[in-house]
Amino acid sequence: MDMNVKISLCMIVKNEEDVIARCLDSVSRCVDEIIIADTGSSDRTKEICRDFTDKIFDFEWTDDFSAARNFSFSKATGDYLMWLDADDVVSSENIGLLKELKKTLAQKNPDVVMCRYVTSFDENGTPLFSFFRERLLKRTANFKWEGFIHECISPRGNIIYSDFTVHHKKERGAGDRNLRIFQKKISQGVKLDARNTFYYGRELCYNKMYAEGAAVLERALDMDLKNNRNEACLFLYDCYNAMDEKQKAFLSLCRSLEKGPPRADILCRIASVFKARRDFETAAFWYDAATKCGDMSARGEFDRAEFRTFIPFVELSCCYFYLGDKKKALMFHEKAKSLRPSHPSVLFNERFFGAQ
Structure with a gap:
């Protein structure tokens, strides 16, 4: 591959005026193209984005995060597509790692680069909660986002892991937005797979609908739930604990020991x-x-x-x-x-x- 690998940063945004400049300022010097898909901002989000890019596109929101992300990907021209959320930040240390990663892309020609995502920190700024996400994807491999909510891409091909890390600095919660999207899709007859059944149960738990959440999480665990199995057990524990069903709560934890x-x-x-x-x-x-x-x-x-x-x-x-x-x-x-x-x-x- 050409040593001058180009990275397109692709983002979907809506009413992010409080955080979007922080995000783009942290990474703009290390990417070659910035694509913004705006899903209906009524604040200064697009105006702020124009300080960083002229490739700003309107996308009508359809309660489908994958559709919005796939639209943003479709507008990119770089060799690799990188995604961020508006409340993500790339630290100065990780800017150096991203520059090194560009060289690795040219040398190893991967289809997918898995990078650590840190979403919680202690009082000293030390990471508390992290996991790997598919952060950079080869454009010509034609990856597609899947799932109307908690969207993801199934990695395939030549997959490498990188030390490059993105920090998620969430400023505000989603409230009951995700729960409302799930309920709307279910009312439209959408059938949830195991992964989305888990996420639906989690949203019910977040919104203190513990009995409903427990029933949905039990159903998720009876399905072919893979990576989220342990999380489902934890949220099931929380639901039963909140209902003061201590024995069921304890047994929920024990279920996580059955596999892996x-x-x-x-x-x-x-x-x-x-x-x-x-x-x-x-x-x-x-x-x-x-x-x-x-x-x-x-x-x-x-x-x-x-x-x-x-x-x-x-x-x-x-x-x-x-x-x-x-x-x-x-x-x-x-x-x-x-x-x-x-x-x-x-x-x-x-x-x-x-x-x-």
């Missing part, structure tokens, strides 16, 4: 059940097991790093104190302190151990 290696955040929740029963020995076993879990994001899983380190360290400190092993309790407190010294739990425990 265990995930740290689930083991920590299992541990919390035993801690609530004041069975500190069993709780410590599960918290310790969580510290031995690996990062499974390359397997398509969500990764919550703090559940492998900080959270079990804090909880193990508590468990061992109640088990009478103050030496171990202090050791795990120091481990937690080394990671997040200003966290309220660490500050509380620091005062507590100081008074012993």
Whole structure:
């Protein structure tokens, strides 16, 4: 491939005047073309975008995110298509990685580049929640977005993984927008596949419709649910817990252990059940097991790093104190302190151990 690989940034936007300049300013110097598909902005979004590109297109919103993204892709001319949301940011460190990635594109000629997506941070800016997404796609491979909501592209061909990372700095939630889209599509007779059944159940849970959410999530787990299986178990746990059905909640966590290696955040929740029963020995076993879990994001899983380190360290400190092993309790407190010294739990425990 020509060493002068061109990247087209493709975005769909609507009423993003508060964040769009931050996003485009962070990445505009490293892409060769910017495509904006506006789905009906009534604020200054398009005006701000004109400071970065003249390739701004109107797209009539049809409650279908894939249709909008595919439209934006259709307007691009670069060798690779890269997508961002308006509230995404590319850090200065990752700008350097993107420049290096351009060289890799020329050398390896991949069809898909999987990149880490960080969507949550602690008080120090350290990533807490991340996963890999299909971030750059070869234009001539004719990839298409699928799914009217929580849209995605199924990777195929020559797939590579990159250290290039995008930070999602969400400024506002979607409210009940996603739930309304699901309900509208269902009323129109749209049949949900396993993945969208999970996401529908999640939206019901987010909107505190716990009984309905539990029923939908149970249905999703009975379908051929792959990458989202563990998430479905977690949200099912939340639904049953909110309904005070403790045994069903606990069994929901256990279902996640039926297939594939265990995930740290689930083991920590299992541990919390035993801690609530004041069975500190069993709780410590599960918290310790969580510290031995690996990062499974390359397997398509969500990764919550703090559940492998900080959270079990804090909880193990508590468990061992109640088990009478103050030496171990202090050791795990120091481990937690080394990671997040200003966290309220660490500050509380620091005062507590100081008074012993």
